Amino acid sequence: MKKIISLLLCLAFVVLLFAGCGAKETKGRVYYLNFKPEQDSAWQALANEYTKQTGVEVKVVTASQGTYEQTLLAEIDKTEAPTLFQINGPVGLEAWKDYAMDLSGSAVYNELISDDFALKDGNKVYGVAYVYETYGLITNKKLLEKAGYEIDDINSFNDLKRIAEDITKRKAELGFSAFTSSSLASSSSWRFSGHLANIPLFYEFADREVVGQPTALEGTYLKNFKALWDLYINNATIEPNTITSEQNDAASEFKNGMAVFYQNGTWEYDNIKSIGEDNIGFLPIFAGVNDREQGLCSGTENYWAVNNEASNQDKIATLDFLKWVVTSEEGTTALAKDMGFTAPFKKAKEVDNKLADIADDYIEDGKYSVVWLFTTTPNVDVWRSDLVDALAAYSAGSGKWDAVEKAFVDGWETQYKASKQ
Amino acid sequence: MVKNTTSHLGNHQKKAIRRYAPIFLFPTFIAFVIGFLWPFIWGLYLSFFRFRTLSKTTFVGFQNYVKVLNDDSFLYSFIFTLVFTLISVLVINLLSFTVAFFLTKNIKGSTVFRTVFFLPNLIGGIVLGYLWKIILDALIIKYLGSSLALNAAYGFIGLIILVSWQQIGYFMIIYIAALQNVPHEHIEAAKIDGANGMQLLKNITIPAVMPSITICTFLSLTNGFKIFDQNLALTAGKPYNMTEMLALNIYNSFYESSTNMGVGQAKAVIFFIVVVVIALSQLYFTRSREVGN
Structure with missing residues (x-):
């Protein structure tokens, strides 16, 4: 008898552990798995505001840097799966197509200023871009003047090289370097394996008239990539052999006036605006191909997708929430002011971002944008990781440039095949 | 040894133990089922499928296993892990035994030292990994002009130091407990027989602490095979996955694949079998050398 009682007690205990998991809801719910950690608090505030206004529960969870895919994979199988998630372009779409709902006809899609910002496959719209970003060489104009130059002096790769090398020559006297550290530690290496590598991709794709994802690369413009990389590492705040160190912090080097040029984008504005708005310049990453007409690098890798497996109620709730975000006063203000997003929606507000303003000027001047093609990289993490290792070895002098070319060209083909298996 | 542990208890106590055993076993058993058995069965099942999310799977038979056997990076990681484990088992056990040996010798402040030596164990592997990465990288960059991410040899040595x-x-701690339990009479008798320090250690102390040596080699061996967070934080497999250990290799192939995670799952099953076989055979061999068997 005692045995039975004790067993029952144990069972009761276990049941208690699982109690409280079955709360019911009548309205649909929204669960947004956010990609950008910098904007987490702004999203939480916006979600609260929406719940306050409509009573619809909006949960926002942000995956920590570099773990979005893992988090999404884990969350999507749960009963309360994210109803709203992000896919990062054509390669991401391929992986998540089964889970992305067709958004054609939805309010959020109709609010887009141009179809260029929709992630489509055939006639179906699987993703809607929510931010449009630009990167280039952020420049400290005051330091440049101290070195005896104007930002208008730099109109080509050769100008950039001449001036950077001159600054390096007089580094001791000037007290600053030309470039911030090009750290290849994981927190910063994407600036080069993703963004800088986009330059040779862009020109090669243009020459070959590639649409979508090529099966292999030729590496025609890798010499330009090399010239830029050499310029970055030989005129920087740090010695090339410390390039993999986690301690390098390019943003604070730039903020503290230790270097003139910092390759990064509009999203970095809040972080560096302390050097003074009038002091900020934004130069194209001149590659020596068509410097006269080349502008900044603009694009997006952030698309909203609505979970196709969610219940109808939840889908409707999520689409309503998105509509509210891109059309309401509160939503558009939060997107532009709190998150600093240049959002490609009709009702989007002007952002308070000098870098974005300069980016607009380039387009008005008729310069072409170097569009983001790195979103087509197959098995992107592996491809980039090998490229970074090769770049690091080359920079520190323990490896050859050939290895970089191999990682770039052969790596692409290998990863393309691997990703299609 | 194990079968005799209740021999000193009275009949009444034995009965009580038998009666209440389920109460004490039940929570652990449930935890074992939820935390180990169920995921393990799932994992085994999934290793025969092509899948990305658990709700959409396709049966592929042994295809995933075939791919694993054709994957050079898996073999490389396997050998790397094996070498790493052998060295780390030796280093860890020799050093911890030595430290324990001296800290049971009535050295002044030995309690403080015991605490100090034990403290690193309380810090998580990721934190330790990053700390050591900063320390080692600073030294390597300064004195050797390289870095952990550039040279696999430094990564390997760094991992050994960290672990x-x-x-x-x-x-x-395990060795200290064992050393304190070595019967004093045996040592005294040996001393009277004229044994020197070395002979004492070899013929009295070590045989007496053999059960602890068993448990420690067993634990450090499986620990070595299962290293993950330290590896991820210290080198993340750099350069070119040359310091990628088995667990990290499995993790990477699981998350790197945009289409099929079944290969990673198959690797995990193979990994499990290998660790079990090695650990059990090691346990068997060491057991046979223990006193009293």
Whole structure:
């Protein structure tokens, strides 16, 4: 008898552990798995505001840097799966197509200023871009003047090289370097394996008239990539052999006036605006191909997708929430002011971002944008990781440039095949 | 040895133990089922499927296993892990035994030292990994002009240092407990017979602490095979996955694949079998050398 009682007690205990998991809801719910950690608090505030206004529960969870895919994979199988998630372009779409709902006809899609910002496959719209970003060489104009130059002096790769090398020559006297550290530690290496590598991709794709994802690369413009990389590492705040160190912090080097040029984008504005708005310049990453007409690098890798497996109620709730975000006063203000997003929606507000303003000027001047093609990289993490290792070895002098070319060209083909298996 | 543990108890006590055993076993059993058995069965099942999310799977038979056997990176990681484990088992056990040996010798402040040596064990592997990465990178950059991410040899040595630093304290505690339980009469008798320090250690102390040596080699061996967070934080497999250990290799192939995670799952099953076989055979061999068997 005692045995039975004790067993029952144990069972009761276990049941208690699982109690409280079955709360019911009548309205649909929204669960947004956010990609950008910098904007987490702004999203939480916006979600609260929406719940306050409509009573619809909006949960926002942000995956920590570099773990979005893992988090999404884990969350999507749960009963309360994210109803709203992000896919990062054509390669991401391929992986998540089964889970992305067709958004054609939805309010959020109709609010887009141009179809260029929709992630489509055939006639179906699987993703809607929510931010449009630009990167280039952020420049400290005051330091440049101290070195005896104007930002208008730099109109080509050769100008950039001449001036950077001159600054390096007089580094001791000037007290600053030309470039911030090009750290290849994981927190910063994407600036080069993703963004800088986009330059040779862009020109090669243009020459070959590639649409979508090529099966292999030729590496025609890798010499330009090399010239830029050499310029970055030989005129920087740090010695090339410390390039993999986690301690390098390019943003604070730039903020503290230790270097003139910092390759990064509009999203970095809040972080560096302390050097003074009038002091900020934004130069194209001149590659020596068509410097006269080349502008900044603009694009997006952030698309909203609505979970196709969610219940109808939840889908409707999520689409309503998105509509509210891109059309309401509160939503558009939060997107532009709190998150600093240049959002490609009709009702989007002007952002308070000098870098974005300069980016607009380039387009008005008729310069072409170097569009983001790195979103087509197959098995992107592996491809980039090998490229970074090769770049690091080359920079520190323990490896050859050939290895970089191999990682770039052969790596692409290998990863393309691997990703299609 | 195990079968005799209740022999000193009275009949009444034995009965009580038998009666109440389910109460004490039940929670652990449930935890074992939820935390180990169920995921393990799922994992085994999934290794025969092509899948990305658990709700959409396709049966592929042994295809995933075939791919694993054709994957050079898996073999490389396997050998790397094997070498790493052998060296780390030796280093960890030798050092922790030595430390324990001296800290049972009535040295002044030995309690303080025991605490100090044990402390690293309380810090998580990721934190330790990053700390050691900063320390080692600073030294390597300054004196050797390279870095952990550039040279696999430094990564390997760094991993050994990190893991030893973390685990020596833990095994030291086990050895201290064992050393304090070596029967004093045996030592005294040996001394009277004229045994010197070395002979004492070899013929009295070590045989007496053999059960602890068993448990410590067993634990450090499986620990070595299962290293993950330290590896991820210290080198992340750099350069070119040359310091990628088995667990990290499995993790990477699981998350790197945009289409099929079944290969990673198959690797995990193979990994499990290998660890079980090695650990059991090691247990068998060491057991046979224990006193009293």
